Amino acid sequence: MRIEVSFWGVMRRHAGAERRVLEVDEGADVGALVSAIDGGAAMASELERCAFAIGTTLVPRSHLLSEGDEVAVLPPVSGG
Amino acid sequence: MGQQTPDLLAARVQSSALSLDLLLSDTERDDCGALAIFSGTVRNHHEGRAVTGLEYTSHVPLAERIIEEIEAETRERFGVPVCRVQHRIGRLGIGESAIIAVVRSAHRAEAFAALRHAVDATKARAPIWKEEFYPDGSSSFVQGCCIAPDQAIPDA
Numbered sequence: 001m002r003i004e005v006s007f008w009g010v011m012r013r014h015a016g017a018e019r020r021v022l023e024v025d026e027g028a029d030v031g032a033l034v035s036a037i038d039g040g041a042a043m044a045s046e047l048e049r050c051a052f053a054i055g056t057t058l059v060p061r062s063h064l065l066s067e068g069d070e071v072a073v074l075p076p077v078s079g080g
Numbered sequence: 081m082g083q084q085t086p087d088l089l090a091a092r093v094q095s096s097a098l099s100l101d102l103l104l105s106d107t108e109r110d111d112c113g114a115l116a117i118f119s120g121t122v123r124n125h126h127e128g129r130a131v132t133g134l135e136y137t138s139h140v141p142l143a144e145r146i147i148e149e150i151e152a153e154t155r156e157r158f159g160v161p162v163c164r165v166q167h168r169i170g171r172l173g174i175g176e177s178a179i180i181a182v183v184r185s186a187h188r189a190e191a192f193a194a195l196r197h198a199v200d201a202t203k204a205r206a207p208i209w210k211e212e213f214y215p216d217g218s219s220s221f222v223q224g225c226c227i228a229p230d231q232a233i234p235d236a
Contacts, residue, residue: 053142078225079210080210
């Protein structure tokens with residue numbers, strides 16, 4: 001199934017794009033989606049510290065994906 | 081600014097300049113004897129390095145929800161009737177206000193404590209990212225706090 005991924009903060013720099021569309025197996029969870037994100041070593045390292053959101057809900061890596069989900073990749077935050 | 085006022089007051093995350101005056105006039109209450117205010121402004125150095133400006137970016141819908149949640153949690157936990165937080169995004173120069181927070185309560189002790197919680201929680205939980213710019217034209221994202229619900233990694 002197709003999942004749209006959006007990258008935020010430094011992850012946008014690592015990904016070289018705001019968005020990517022990835023193909024994952026039916027029944028895949030967020031963790032499987034993360035494994036399907038290609039990138040360099042810096043990206044892989046930073047992904048370990050990222051949170052994920054669908055809409056305005058933070059979801060754990062065990063969250064099961066549905067066709068058409070849009071998953072936001074959120075690196076550690078630094079507001080204020 | 082006239083007709084923009086309601087939108088500016090409703091927003092927790094905005095690209096236009098923050099207005100403490102608007103936030104104060106919007107939160108006036110006769111039953112509150114304490115008003116605690118925090119304003120975080122852009123400074124010209126970080127970890128010994130000169131900084132010329134910052135750029136804040138945000139996942140705005142999620143940040144709006146999380147900051148509203150922090151405001152509600154602060155009001156409940158500290159028993160204060162008013163807590164509001166606003167964060168600016170976009171490119172900011174030295175001295176510009178990046179975050180303002182207002183707490184009003186009957187007495188000062190809970191106002192100070194609630195204000196600190198609201199600001200600390202916003203910095204630690206709202207999906208907002210800070211990129212620093214340096215005199216040589218280079219930039220870097222500031223290391224932050226992990227917000228993954230299933231991966232609480234302590235950060236500086």
